[in-house]
Every structure is written in C-alpha cells, then in structure tokens.
Amino acid sequence: MxxxxxxxxxxxxxxxxxxxxxxxxxxxxxxxxxxxxxxxRSERFEAMVKGLGLAARSLAIIARVNRSLAEEVFAEELPWLVWLPEQARPQCVKELLDHLLAGSETGLLLPFARALREWQSTAEIYSDPELARRLRGPFDTTGAVDAEPPGSADG
Known part of the structure; x- marks a missing residue:
C-alpha cells in the first residue's frame, strides 16, 4: 500500500x-x-492510530524502566540528539515521549510534531558553536525600545 x-x-x-x-x-x-x-479509509486510519498508541506506550514503558535504553532508541532514530548538551538529552527524550504518548491517546499529534521541530532546531543551534555563543548573549541593546504588549495600544 x-x-x-x-x-x-x-x-x-x-x-x-x-x-x-x-x-x-x-x-x-x-x-x-x-x-x-x-x-x-477509516479502517487504515484506526489501525495507524492503534499501532502508534501501542508503540508510544511500549516506548514509554521502556523509558520508565530503562531511561538509557530509551535514549539509545531515540538517538538511533534522531541522530541530531548528539548535538544537544548531555544534560539536555534526558529532558528532550522525556518531553518527546510524553507528547508522543499523549498524542497517541488523544489523536492530537501536532504538539509532538511541534516539540520534535523545536528540539531539532535547538540541537542544530548547538551544532554551530559560534551561533550558540551569539544566542546566549550578551546582547547589544543600544537603541532598543520597549515594545508595547499586544492589545495595550490605544485605538
């Protein structure tokens, strides 16, 4: 198919x-x-959702029992994970697993996809040491002005 x-x-x-x-x-x-x-067809959609749910719950169980094994599985599928600082990897894995599990139960997978994109973007920033350094600051605020919060302007 x-x-x-x-x-x-x-x-x-x-x-x-x-x-x-x-x-x-x-x-x-x-x-x-x-x-x-x-x-x-609905039967293919339902099969996909059930399969995803089973896979997500299985992976979540593995992560609870053996966090390093879950990280290995993710590192295998998400090679960019190595660019994250070592202390951020468990947080990334936990957040992605939590979103995947919640999404498999509810059918709402956009939060998982968004978190996956955000973590990958973060890893890509860390892969470029100069970019990571510049984004950490300090920032030159000469000439900067305070912006009004949305909805606070008269009008």
Whole structure:
C-alpha cells in the first residue's frame, strides 16, 4: 500500500477518479493555496492510530524502566540528539515521549510534531558553536525600545 496524489480539483470535478484509489492507497489532495489534505479509509486510519498508541506506550514503558535504553532508541532514530548538551538529552527524550504518548491517546499529534521541530532546531543551534555563543548573549541593546504588549495600544 502506498499513496496516490491528485490535485484537489480532481476531487471536486471527478470524484470517480479519487475514491477508487482509496481501495489500495491513501490519497493526498494537493491544494495550491493551502495545506494538502490526506484521505484514507477509516479502517487504515484506526489501525495507524492503534499501532502508534501501542508503540508510544511500549516506548514509554521502556523509558520508565530503562531511561538509557530509551535514549539509545531515540538517538538511533534522531541522530541530531548528539548535538544537544548531555544534560539536555534526558529532558528532550522525556518531553518527546510524553507528547508522543499523549498524542497517541488523544489523536492530537501536532504538539509532538511541534516539540520534535523545536528540539531539532535547538540541537542544530548547538551544532554551530559560534551561533550558540551569539544566542546566549550578551546582547547589544543600544537603541532598543520597549515594545508595547499586544492589545495595550490605544485605538
């Protein structure tokens, strides 16, 4: 099983081309001015959610029993983890596992994806010692002005 891609307009104009593809594939509908959409049969979606939930709970159990093994698993799948300072790695692993577990239970995986992106960006900053040094400060605030908090301006 794989994926098939169609322009979004095909769904509107020729559903008979799109829906039969769902028998053996998930369908990506490409939109010009918005995020693409994915169509899939509910049994495949439910299987994916159940599989993800089982994998997340299993990994969380391993992490509780053997944190270093969980870190090894993550390091295998997330090679950028080595760029984080050693003391930040357990926090990263815990946060990602917590988000993954919560997402697998609720179906809300965007917080996991956001945390994954944030940790990877942080690791990439640490991979460049000069950039990491500059971001730690001190910062030249000559000429800086205080910004008003959102919603506080008269108007």
């Amino acid at each position: 794989g994926t098939r891609t169609f322009p979004f307009s095909t769904l509107i104009n020729k559903q008979t081309s799109v829906f039969p593809a769902l028998e053996d594939a998930d369908v990506i509908l490409e939109r010009r001015d918005a995020e693409n959409l994915v169509l899939m």
